[in-house]
Each structure stands twice: as structure tokens, then as C-alpha cells.
Amino acid sequence: MLELRGITKKYGEFTANDQIDFSLVKQEIHAIVGENGAGKTTLMRMLYGMEEPTSGDIFVHDKKRKIQSPNDAIGLGIGMVHQHFMLFPSFTIAENVVFHHEPRKKWRYDRKKANQEVEQLAKKFGMEINPNQKISDAPVGVQQRVEILKVLYQGAEIIILDEPTAVLTPLEVKDLLNSLRELVKMGKSIILITHKLNEVMEVADRITVLRDGKVSGSLKKEATDTEELSRLMVGRELQKKQLPKVTSGKAVLDVNQVYVNDSKNKAAVENISVQVHQGEIVGVAGVSGNGQSELIQAITGLVKTSAGKIRINDHDVTNHSVRQIRDRGLSHIPEDRYLWGAAKSASILDNLIMTDYRKSPLAQRGILNKGKIHSYVNNSIKRFDVKASSINTSAQYLSGGNLQKLIAAREIQKDTPLLLAAEPTRGVDIGAMEFIHEQIIEKRNNGDAVLLISSELSEILALSDRVLVMFEGKIVGEFDRENVSEEKLSLLMAGGTYE
Amino acid sequence: MSKMKGHISNIIQPVFAIFVGLAVGTIAILLAGESVFLTYREMWEGAFGSLYFLSNTLERSIPIILAGLGVAFAFRAGFFNLGAEGQLVMGAVTTAIVTVYLPFQGFLNLVISIGAGMLIAGLLSFFAGWMEQKFQINLLISTLLLNYIAVLFAGYLVSEPFRDTTSSGGVAHSVMVEDASKLPKLLTGMNVHYGFVLAIIITILLAFIIKRTTFGYEVRMLGQNMFFAQYGGINRKKVMFISMLISGMLAGLAGSVEVMGMHYRFIEGALTTPQFAWTGLMAALLANSNPVGTAIIAIFLAALDTGALGVERNTDVPNAISDIIQAVLILFISAKFTMAFIKSKRKRGAK
Amino acid sequence: MSSLFDLSLIDSTLRMMAPLLLAGLGGAICARVGIFNVGLDGLMLMGAFIGVAANAFTNNIWLSILIAVVGTLIFSLLFGYMVIHLQANMIVTGIAINFLSIGATTFALRTIFDVQGAYYNNEMVGLPTWRIPVIDDIPLLGNLLSGQSPVVYLGILITIAMYIFLKKSVLGSHFDAVGINPVAAKSQGIKIKKIQYQAVIISGILCALGGVQLSLGQVTMFSENMTGGRGFIALVATMLGQSNPIGVFLSSSLFGFTEAISIRFQGLNIPTNFTLMLPYVITILAMFIFKDRTQLNAMKNSQGSSR
Amino acid sequence: GTESEDESSNGENDEGNAENSESKEEAKSVAVVLTDQIGVNPFFQQIADGAKQAAEETGLEINVIESSDTTETKQNLEVAVAEGYDLILTATFDAVDPLTTVAEANPDRDFAIIDAIVDLPNVKSAEFKEYEASFLLGAAAGLATETDTVGIIPAQDIALLDKYIVGFQEGVAHVNENAEVLVNYVGSFEDPAKAKEIALQQNSNGADFIAAAAAVSDLGVFEAAAEAGFYTSGQDIDRTVEDPEHVVLSQLKNTDVVAYDFVKEYGNGEFSTGVQSFGLAEDGVGLTYVTAESESPLNDFIGQDTIDQVIEIKDQIISGEIEVKNPLEQ
């Protein structure tokens, strides 16, 4: 169907893709894996006409093609679901799906027909959506489906998905992977980019591994396993981590019967109580959108609680300011690194000193100490292995994984008694994930308390001493490390009951 | 390497802009049937031809620099203050009234009356900030509308309660400032006054605050991503109020020093006709809200004004031509010419 | 006091709002595609001048309007080119466009007509006033609504047309899309620049009509800087109306109405400067009622979440 | 220090001015520094024309310099001093502060100002008694009105324009006790569209005569008159020529005469400083048909009867029988 020969892409001196050969046959799922910055997205952007290769050829249906714009790609039956959603929040689902291919009556937009067509299309591929819903009101999982429907609506035969599962909950992932299988059955061919090797092993027929812009392996699924794939991606063996037993001490965080309202003044968190002790990692599992965000924001002081008490080290911090709470000893890896966690246009340096800029030795009497700040920042990036050309480049030029390491560095190295880690490894490659996990465990081993909130079950299972499950703003289950399992969690997260 | 490239394009761009601006001006001058060379020479002479003309240029730049710094400061914190004009006028009228009614004259009078002007102007800008914070009133609209209200209110003050009744004058104006309380000239016989020194000091101070203080850091981060700033414990409300206050105070100072150092009274229209506030706004935007850059561009824009005066005096070229040249220069400086090529390539690559 | 509300008030309101409405709609269409057009005042002034100049030479009002529209359109392309192609700062460009048109019209006034200050000519025929057949016969309403310049009616029609265009047409939804998320629009093969140019051109046309209504509708002359900052009020109408044609219509009506009534307030014993303030004060008060709730979301979007 | 600086820089740079400085030794030179662009008000044009004519007749060099704000006016005055002009003529209140400073700093130079007073030994000032002419205009309006309602539309609510408004009101009251005078300000000197709107509004409230006193904005009032069919008047120069059907009177202010006189005196070596007042008696102000002929025929709305009565009032003012006070001094 599709073949790439010797594709090379250079950005100035830097080679993002180096002599890549790749092929896609009909009705297969071909996965591309690789670390952050390995060049996966760049390769796909060339296929989709958003970039032009420096050299190399693209063949579609055995004909050499020049793809110069997304329109060309769509014309050739290539559709792409981008790593970052390409949606219009104030448009309805149907409007997003049919965008630029709208059914019309002369110049008029036939919205009725659009709704019908989208509904039918969704039905055909077994996806459940309400075409009239606004994107801004739709959960992420639905938004993801909209992206796929969009591509299908355009009649794409070749569908590229760039990290489609990064923000999905386990159930949503399961749904998505099922849909992908369905699509293949119906004759589509799929290129799937992901960091998650278990997904790869579940659905892919073939796998291409990229490392540093080069193909480091191209394999059939049957002929490989996750260990081999990781090795090809990272270039070394990954270690299995274990949680050494630590005797937990007194409660550092005490959330007591807390209620929080959301922006529409509906109760988002109801009567939640959590305690996190010294030397303990408490994981909160749950499908995102079940009140975790509000809980995080209440603990960190970003929103007000409507009832209940929050204590840190026996100090009442309920409804205190963010600064007061942080000064009590909280550090916080936020769930959304671009919204909360960083200022994209600010330098790496400015991003790194956010939580400490007022304190000695970085500042004295309101004046920033340039020298101290420089050595502090340089140490942090070295210790946390943030890859950046200079500490003055702006954060937007860091890949997601590197930025996440930067945020983790800022929050973890502060040596606070309490860390609130929300989705600490979302969309990050296994190398970076392993690193961040190690840092979190080390913090726990030092006797600090960690509240981990994640929609990634494997992460919860790997790190937590204790697991709570949140559903519709309430805690619906609690497990010790010893008797927790993925099945139990999945069930509770989906609103089921477990005896 | 890329830094070098940056520096070169930083220089090429204004040079290119000036070249294009002058070329367009040439067409206009030819249309008016005048000597191009003579016109441009007069323009240069009028702006920098002698110490006297240089002093005029610097004098004119004072309110532009200060108003520009005001805009720049709020902008750094992420707030677009379009109200510099109203704040400038309120500062000026307050200063002009206070200086006359204070029971003593001299340096202290000068300081207090300028301080009062800054305070009132700061409060005006603060008010817009407060409305945005408390009632989500769009800052762009409110500051724009407050300009009209402030200008009319100042006009009312000097045409009714605080009118100068001693002179038979026409345009509404306040009573003349006493000699002892005037802001002195830098050089005798020259128009430039100590306001210029003040403007330069404030430029440097502001650059220092923004770059090297924790408050400056808070301002910058709030301006770049307010959610990140809040997450980091920065109090948006506080930083906003302070930066809007400072922004307004600087615009007010622009008006106050113009009163105490140049006109020696508040004359209706004398501060709005020359478009100080809008020119200052442009300086701030062209300089990306960098204080030193704002000051430099403000002086350049002032030079265009005083240069035009030279053209007007010594040639038959209509005054409007200099407006045209000025506008064209600004247009082309704001364009990212040399960058455009690099950028357009990069843009396609970036997400 | 009896003269505060009289029949001519609505008449007056319609006349005064028309230029604001047209330019405000021009601002709105730009805002829709993500362009903040501060140059409305300059574009309007340009339209006002070209209209009068063309009328002086052609003695044909309709041809003059056409020439004004085309001329202003070309001028607006300068704004478009700077902002869209050269990525110049929109606000700086807008202000520079305003300065440029003041300079250019003054200069042209002097070189073309050899006058300064104002050009007028008794022979010049401005826009006619139209009596609308049916409405005209209704006793009260006829007095109020009929007998305006065609541009006033056109303004109302354009409001409706733009509303339909944005809400009902495919192209209209593309305009919106470009404003909401240009990257996404581009990824779907939309030519963003083309759409932005279209919006700028439309705003040039609308501003030209607004200017023509001022210089050939309200009066029949051109005077230097005759827009007197109306473009900025139009900008306020754009923002207050949240770039929705109906909203722009309502906010420019509010402004036209308060301005008309503020003249009448001068009869009362209030200092004139305060009555002159009225439109601005009322507009600020109106903002307490019509809040722009989309702001925070827009800010969130611009920061772009990781997903 | 300033002057020498400038003179030296001047000497070395400028061929255009070299000829100028040469001629300085023979012919004397006059600079007319205006505070605004000539186009804003016919008033400035008149001054420039009057001065030019006198200069031509007496063989003086002359240069007219426009400014656009107070600061520019001051700088232009200073440059005019530095460039060695012998007489520097300026005008309007806007020039008072700048001229005071510059004239004080250059006591050996001659200055003149029209339409404002600067009380210095080296300055000659001319002030106008516009209120006397306004009184006549008001009287004419009061006599002619059929609705007993007249209007006046000044540019801005500023003291200067009281000279026009108060005189007008008093004039109306003098002849017609029942007449109401509507006063509405435009808020700007250059907004004809709004002026027109206001005029239409006054007309719909019954005014059949509306005096325009708003510079460029007057044109809007004239148009309203033509459209709605009421009568109006202009300012400064004879504006009846523009539309004799509707612009039926014009209040005159002979700045050209004064500028001409000042320059001529200077050319003839008869220049003396001090304040001169120009009222009806001095022929500095006036009203068409009453104190001066007009190209356009008298409109029937006014009628010769009214004119005759107003001429009588004029004589009474000149003789002191009727005293019109300066509203700014009340």
C-alpha cells in the first residue's frame, strides 16, 4: 500500500529522520515505537504533507508521490490522528468530523445531513457518540473517537495514529484497540505510534522501532517480545523495579471528609478522606474526570473546598493559598504539563526555579541571585538528565518527555515531606518513565509521603503501597499492595462493584 | 551561532524597514514636487542637527518613554493596558492642580504634585484591573473607554472648577506652575528637562526589576502562563493589581513631567494631540515590552516627530508627508522581514 | 426635558450607529479569523476620503461608492499583508494604518484638491435618502425607519447576511475554525492565509461603506480626520458584541442611541463634558451585563494543554 | 547659549538659508508661526494671507510655519528666533505660553500675537471683541426668527467660545424677549457629521436659525440647513457665498486686516508694541450686510428691515450707548 524509501529529514544541522525505510501492507496494523524525540512524529508529518522530506521517496499504491499538503494526503487516502488533538472545542462532534468535507446544499451547511452521516459512520464502526454534543463538553475518550471518525469520514484507507492512547483510560484504551481491529477487518490499514509496548503486543502485526532517527529494528509481532522492543528502543536492558519495605510513619497528608464543587458548581468531590503517611505511596486510581482534578486542586490550594479539612503535618491548610500550602511542605507534579506545569515561552531556567525563586540561596531580599540560580539549574538538569541545548532555550522546544523530567526535577529535588504526583508519566517514553518512577520511589524510601494520582493502572500497580479507587467523586475502594489486582481496579473504576 | 544570526537579523530588519519607509516617503515627496534630498536632510537636521534639536527630540521622547514603559510593564504581566492616554491625562491634570493648591513651593511641591498625579493615574488603571478581576470586564474595552472618560473629565476640571481665570485665554487650562516648583531644564535654553533623566533611570530600574527581582519573575511568569504562575503559588490578583497600578503610575508620570517640565500647566488637548500615549504603546510593542528597547524606540519615534518639524519649517513639503513616512517606517519595522523567511520555514515544521 | 425623547431620536440613532455598525462588523469578521483589527478607524477614513474624491470627479454616487470600496479594499490588503504574511504585530500595524491614512488623506486633500482642512462642494450630491414604500405609510414607524441613506439599510442587511453566513454557510464555519484553532484548520487542509485575507478584505469593504456613510451619507464632504475616533468605538462594539453580528448591531445601537441622547442631555443643567461622557459610561455599564465569558477558555486554549 | 549654538549650526549647514541670512542684512524678515495646520480654520489662512500681502508690499522676507501642538509651537518660535527673523508673528491662545517664554528670553526681538494677549514690552498683541459681533448676529437672529427659537452650535464647552455664545444670547435677548436660545456643543472642532446631527436636532426642536461656531464642523451645520431648510450663519470670513440660500449671515473677524497692519507697520518702521483691541469701532469684527458688503444677495429671511435695525444697534455699540461686556471678564 505504502512504502517509504530512504527518507531523511534534516532541521538545519540536526537529522530528525535518517534513511528510513518503511512499508505498510493492506489490512495490517504497523506499530512504530521509539523514545521521545526518536523521530516518529516527524516521519508521519512527512507522510501527511505537513513536512517535506529532505531526501527519499514516498510510494503510495506503488506510485511515487509527492505529498505537499494535508490536502494531497487526504486525496491519496491518508488520514492522520495527531498526537495533539486537532479539534474545535466550540464546534459539535459532527461539525468536527465533517470539517472541510461538509455536506452542503449549495453554499449552505447541511448540518442535519452531517449529523445523520456521522451517526451512521459511528454506528458502522461501532463507536458511540452524540453528534450534537460540543467537543468542549466531551470527555477525552470521545474526542479521540472523533479524531478517528474524522479520518474515516474523509475516506482514508491508511490511518496514522500518533500516540492515540496517551491520555486514555484503560477502558478507553481497550475500546480504541478494539476499534482498530474492527477497522482493519473492514479493510483499513493502520500505522500506530505509541510508547506502550503492551498495546503494541496486543494489536500490532508488525513493529518498527526508531532510535535517534534511525530504524533500529523492524519485526513481526510473533517474533518478538516487550523486552526485545525495549532494548531496541532504549539501547540497553531496563531494570525491574521493586519496592523495598519501609515502615511508614505518621500521617503527612490528612484529607478529611472533603467536598469540592466544580466550575459549574456541581459537587465534583464528595466526602473524600485520604491519609498519606511517611514512607508511603498512596495511589488513587480512576478514570479521568471522576473528581481527581478537583481533589488535586483542592489539596494544592488552586480551588476552594466547600466542606472538610485538609492537614499537612498536622497544620490545617484548608483553603489556604497555594503559596502557604507549598510552604507547609507540598510539592506537586501537575496533571497537565503544558497548562499547569510550565510556561512554554519561558526559558528552561525560569521554568525550573518556579517553586524556589523566592528562597535563599536563589534570592535574597527580593533580588534574584544569578550565579546561584545558574548552578542550581545546571545541577538539576544534569541530575534529572533533561536534554536541552541551553538553559536559556524556551521550554516549548523540549519534547514532552524532557519537559516532564524537568517538572519532576523541580518538584522532587525540593525535599519536601509530601509529593503529590498527578499523571507523572503521561505520554512519556519508557526510558523517562523508568527514571521518574525511580525518583518517586527514592523519595518514598527517604521517608517522604507520596500521593500518586494516575489513570494508568500499570503505574498505580507498580508504585503504590496502598491503592484507592475514585469513581464519580467518591472513593469506592481501597486495597493494600498485596491484594490489589488490575481486574479489581478496572471493575471499580468503571463503576462496577466488587465483593 | 544562532545567536549571531539573531543579532544580525535584529540589525538588518530596522535598516531594511527604514530603507523601505524612506523609499515610500520619496515617492510622496516627488508627488509633492519637492527635492527629496533636501527634505530628508531637513528631517535629519530637525531631529539631530544640533544640540538644540537633539534636546527637542529628547524632550519629546520623555512622555513617550514613560507611557511606553507603563504599557510594557502591564503587558509583561499579561495585561493589555490600552488606557495609557487617559492615565497620562489624569496624571497631568492632577499634578497641575495639586502644584497650584499646595501651600508651599519648591522641590517638595514638585515631588508631591508629581506623586499625586502618579497616584491618581495609577488608581485609574488599577480600577480597570479591579473590574477585570472582580467582574470579568474585558480590560481592552474598559481601558479604551476610560480614555474618553478621563480626557473629558480632565477637560471639565480645567474648564470649570480649576479654570485659570487670570488669563483671558481660550482653551481650557489650569493656572501656571510657580517657577520654584518647576521641573528644571537639563541645560539652559534647551527644552529637554530633568524628566529625561528620570525616564532613563526608570527604564534601567524597570529592566532590573523585571529581570532580576522575584517580583519581576512573578510578573513575567504570570504574563507567560497564568495557570503555571498560580500553580507555583504566585498570587495573580496581587501581581495584577500591582502591575496595573505601576503601569498607570508610569503613564501618569509621563503626563506629570510634561506639565512640570514643559507646559507648566495643564492645557486641554496639549497631551492628546501629540499622541504620546499611542506612540508609547507602539514603542512598547515594537520592543517586545523590553524596557531598554522601549526607550530606544521611543527616542526614535520622537525623532521622527521633531524631524518632521524641520521639514515643515524649511520646505514646502506638506506636513502630512512626514506622517506618511512615519507610519510607513513603523509598519515595516513591525514586520518580521528578514525573519519571515526563516520563520515561514520553521513554522511549517513546528506543530 | 420634553425634548429628551422625541421622534427624531431613533432617526438620529440609526444615522449615528450606521458607520459604527459597518466598521464594527468589519472588526468582527476579522476577529472571527483571529485578527484583531485596530486599523478600523484608518480604513474608515480612507473610505470616507476616496468616496468624496471619486464623487467629485465622477459625479456619480454609486460609482463613487464602488471606487471607495475598491480603494479601501486595496488599502486593507496592506494591513493584511503585514499581519498575515509578515506576521507583524497586529496592534502596531493597526495603529500605523491609522496614522498612515490620516497622513495620506490629508496629503491627498492638499495635492488633489489644493485645500486644507476640508473639501466640500455644493454641486456634489451625497447619498439619497430612501423612503421604503410600505413602512413609509405607517404613521409613526414610517417617520422613524424610512428616509435613511441606503447605506444604513445596507448595514442592517449586512448584519443579517453576516449572521447567516457565519451560522449557516460552510465557508462561515471555516472562518470560525481558523479563529478557534488555526493549527487544526490547517491540518485539515484549510488555507488559513486565504481565509484571513478574505476576512481582511471584507472588513476593508465594510469600513469603506462605514466611511462613505460618514462622508457622503451623514454629510457630503470630507474633513481631515473626520472619523474622529469612531473606528475605536467600532472596535469596542466588536468586542462588546463578542464578534457576533447581532451583538455588534446591539452594541453599536446602544452607542448610537446614547450619543444621540447625550446631545439632548446638553439641554439639562449638566456640564457638557459629562454629557459627552455618557456613551462611554453607559458602554462600561453595559459590560457588567454582557460579560464575555469566553475569555478564560480562550486563554486556556492558547496555553494549549498537553492533550 | 542656545542661540549661538543654533546660529553656528545654521551657518554651516544650509545653503537654502544662506541666501536667507544674506538677505537679512538688506531686507528684514518676518516669520509667521501658526499654532495649528492652516486647514483647520480659515482664520489661519487669513493671517497668512494678510501677512504675506503686507510683506510683499513692503519688501519683507516672509516664511509661514505651521505647528501641530503646543510643544511644536514653542520650538518653532525658538527656531525662528535662532534663524534671525526680525519680527515673529503668531496667533491664538495656544501661542501665549510659548510666546511668553520665548519673548522673555529674547527681549531684543520683536514679536506680535493676534487674537490673544501677551503683556510684555517686546510683544504687540491684538485682541478681538468677537462678542460685539456676536451681539449683532444674535440681534439679527432674534429679529428674523419666526419660531422664536434660535440655536448656536459651538465646537467645545470652553471659555473662549463664550465670547461667541454669550454675545449671541445677549443680542437675541436685546431684541426679542420671548426667543429661546438653544446651545449644543459638538465636542470637537473637526466633526462635521456630529455637528450636522446636532443642528438637525435643534431644528426639530423648533430653531429656524442656527448659528455655527465650530470651525470645520460648521460645514455640517450648513449641510443640515440645506437639507432641513433652516437658516444658519458662519464665522470669521464671509461664508454666505457657500450657500446664500441657507447661510444667510456671517460673523466677521478681520484677522487678515490685523495681520496686514502689523506687518505693514513693521515694514514701514512704524511698529510699536502694546495691546490693541479690535471691536466694531476699529473694524476688527463685524457682520455681513451690517459692517461689510457681501457678494451674495441678502436673504429674505433676514430682510433689509432687520439689517437696518441691526445697523442701528451697531452704531449704539460703537457710541457706547449699548455696552457689550467681555464675557471672559464678567
Ligand SMILES: Nc1ncnc2c1ncn2[C@@H]1O[C@H](COP(=O)(O)OP(=O)(O)OP(=O)(O)O)[C@@H](O)[C@H]1O
Ligand atoms: N520543527 C522542528 N525544527 C527542528 N527540529 C525539530 C523539529 N521538529 C522536530 N525536530 C527534531 O526532531 C526530533 C524528532 O522529533 P519527533 O517529534 O519526530 O519525535 P517523536 O519521536 O515524535 O517524539 P515524541 O515521542 O516525543 O513524540 C526531535 O528530537 C527534534 O529535536
Ligand SMILES: Nc1ncnc2c1ncn2[C@@H]1O[C@H](COP(=O)(O)OP(=O)(O)OP(=O)(O)O)[C@@H](O)[C@H]1O
Ligand atoms: N520549532 C521547533 N524547533 C526546534 N525543535 C522543535 C520545534 N518544534 C518542536 N521541536 C522538537 O520536536 C520534538 C517533539 O516535540 P513535541 O512537542 O511534539 O513533543 P511531544 O510529542 O509532545 O513529546 P511527547 O511524545 O513526549 O509528548 C521535541 O524534541 C522538540 O524539541
Ligand SMILES: [Mg+2]
Ligand atoms: Mg511525537
Ligand SMILES: [Mg+2]
Ligand atoms: Mg507633525
